Amino acid sequence: MKAIFILTVLIVQTNCDINITRINLPEEHLPYYFRNFPEQCSQEANCKGYLNKNVCWGYEFDCEWSNHYSKLKCPGDHKGWVKTKKAQETTFHAQADFGYIGQQLRELQLLCEPLFPDDSSLECSDHLQFCRGRNLMVNFTKLLHRDDPIRYKMDVLGEGDIGGYCDLKKSALDKQADQISPLQSWAPEIRHFKQLKRRPIIEGDCDVVVEKPTFIMKIDATVNMYHHYCDFLNLYASLHLNASREDAFSTDVHVLVWETYTYRSAFRDTWEAFTDHPIWDLKTFRGSTVCFRNVVFPLLPRMIFGLYYNTPIIYGCEKSGLFDAFSRHVLHRLRIPEIARSNGKIRITLLSRNTKYRRVLNEAELMNGLEEIEEFDVQRVVYDHDMPFKQQLEISRNSDVFIGMHGAGLTHLLFLPEWAAVFEIYHCEDSNCYFDLARLKGVKYITWENTDKLTKIDDGSYSGGAQAKFVNYKFDREEFVRLVRKAAEHVKGHEGFRKYISHTRDEL
Numbered sequence: 001m002k003a004i005f006i007l008t009v010l011i012v013q014t015n016c017d018i019n020i021t022r023i024n025l026p027e028e029h030l031p032y033y034f035r036n037f038p039e040q041c042s043q044e045a046n047c048k049g050y051l052n053k054n055v056c057w058g059y060e061f062d063c064e065w066s067n068h069y070s071k072l073k074c075p076g077d078h079k080g081w082v083k084t085k086k087a088q089e090t091t092f093h094a095q096a097d098f099g100y101i102g103q104q105l106r107e108l109q110l111l112c113e114p115l116f117p118d119d120s121s122l123e124c125s126d127h128l129q130f131c132r133g134r135n136l137m138v139n140f141t142k143l144l145h146r147d148d149p150i151r152y153k154m155d156v157l158g159e160g161d162i163g164g165y166c167d168l169k170k171s172a173l174d175k176q177a178d179q180i181s182p183l184q185s186w187a188p189e190i191r192h193f194k195q196l197k198r199r200p201i202i203e204g205d206c207d208v209v210v211e212k213p214t215f216i217m218k219i220d221a222t223v224n225m226y227h228h229y230c231d232f233l234n235l236y237a238s239l240h241l242n243a244s245r246e247d248a249f250s251t252d253v254h255v256l257v258w259e260t261y262t263y264r265s266a267f268r269d270t271w272e273a274f275t276d277h278p279i280w281d282l283k284t285f286r287g288s289t290v291c292f293r294n295v296v297f298p299l300l301p302r303m304i305f306g307l308y309y310n311t312p313i314i315y316g317c318e319k320s321g322l323f324d325a326f327s328r329h330v331l332h333r334l335r336i337p338e339i340a341r342s343n344g345k346i347r348i349t350l351l352s353r354n355t356k357y358r359r360v361l362n363e364a365e366l367m368n369g370l371e372e373i374e375e376f377d378v379q380r381v382v383y384d385h386d387m388p389f390k391q392q393l394e395i396s397r398n399s400d401v402f403i404g405m406h407g408a409g410l411t412h413l414l415f416l417p418e419w420a421a422v423f424e425i426y427h428c429e430d431s432n433c434y435f436d437l438a439r440l441k442g443v444k445y446i447t448w449e450n451t452d453k454l455t456k457i458d459d460g461s462y463s464g465g466a467q468a469k470f471v472n473y474k475f476d477r478e479e480f481v482r483l484v485r486k487a488a489e490h491v492k493g494h495e496g497f498r499k500y501i502s503h504t505r506d507e508l
């Protein structure tokens, strides 16, 4: 009797291990996951440590402020913006943190209502920024007769090319279809939704039935890390929005990119965080009628008041929990390692550009200035096609101070450790872009302060405006070193860094 009992316990524990591995979330996210799906870990001893932690992401309806994942801070003044400090914090939470997900959840409205479980359904947030559906039919037959390449197009679907067997609230749908623009909402597609006369899957009306959950994505420019990561961040936010079931973070899902171009990107490794399967595009289904058992139309990269492109962020606040969680999720799923340290030196990475414009012409001189400083461990890197993207992420993850000229490469700041500082050498008169991204991520931001100490070298080869972005630069060496020291002081003074370094020393 006793032996059987022990055996049972062992088996259960093994299962639990498997499940945790399969869930594949960063360890620090597991208490949040199990809070919402405790039945995934009921009796097993090695899951118990994650249960009943009194924590929540911040969008759950019964989630108290003090238990939130977010450690957002608003050290800046609230006067002139909102009445109280508290209002400043809640505004930031609603604009750019998990509160944003909460708002979208509250907006969700059934636009096509099922009467029976096998029926279709369609639910969307306001302005059709996010939608999800069951048993929907999408008819791609007309694509056969189109020879123009499709990207950022609003006429992929026509009347009745999308639909389901459910009770369509036509006037509610029309009311929400008010933002007709390719990357702002799903209105260009879903405005054509039609109530079908019969259940498309059961009646065999589709050429293809996709059983696995599918994310249909309209993506921004895949050549640019800043813009493409706007797609990934919104996809991650959408996982949370659809997280009503325990498989919410599963990678056994499909992604269909709403273009006829074959997907290509230097940042494609990032998909490993979201799907195990090859990326589909509109060529995959050209000429077919496709039924999706489960489909999600995620948040888009250029929504009005969307996340992070043009996000309005209240003055004085920083460190969005949503951005922190996204960063950890990607680093975990892509298995980007933390490199052990043998000393307490500040790791400084200078991102060099081998482009035509915005080069630092006296880079060697500036590097020399840093190399003379004993407590710095300095490296110069070029993030281009010769360096695998995961290796780039590894360098970024392990940098304390990250230095670079204005440019999409600075999006790597999303993967810096919490104590890091980013030094945008010069913002080229586009001063909010990376300042805001750094605020969202919660890393210190530093940029050139005194324009008398920089020289623009204009070879006259560009005449198209935004002139500060299409020239090269030289910077004063002493001033440069002073600013890097300022960044390093921030790192050294950060509690997280001090703990990390003393922990490293203990292990040596």
Ligand SMILES: *[C@@H]1O[C@H](CO)[C@@H](O)[C@H](O)[C@H]1NC(C)=O
Pocket: 012, 015, 016, 018, 019, 022
């Ligand atoms: C997780 O473990 C439980 C048993 O503890 C098992 O019943 C369940 O099927 C597992 N889930 C998956 C998806 O492996």
Ligand SMILES: *[C@@H]1O[C@H](CO)[C@@H](O)[C@H](O)[C@H]1NC(C)=O
Pocket: 139, 140, 141, 142, 205, 206, 289
């Ligand atoms: C799909 O569209 C084509 C062309 O518009 C049409 O002939 C066909 O009947 C549609 N298929 C279904 C299942 O509605």
Ligand SMILES: *[C@@H]1O[C@H](CO)[C@@H](O)[C@H](O)[C@H]1NC(C)=O
Pocket: 132, 213, 214, 215, 242, 243, 244, 245, 247, 248, 253, 294, 295, 296
């Ligand atoms: C979205 O949520 C629904 C309902 O919980 C689930 O069935 C579906 O699999 C999810 N979709 C995706 C793409 O994960």
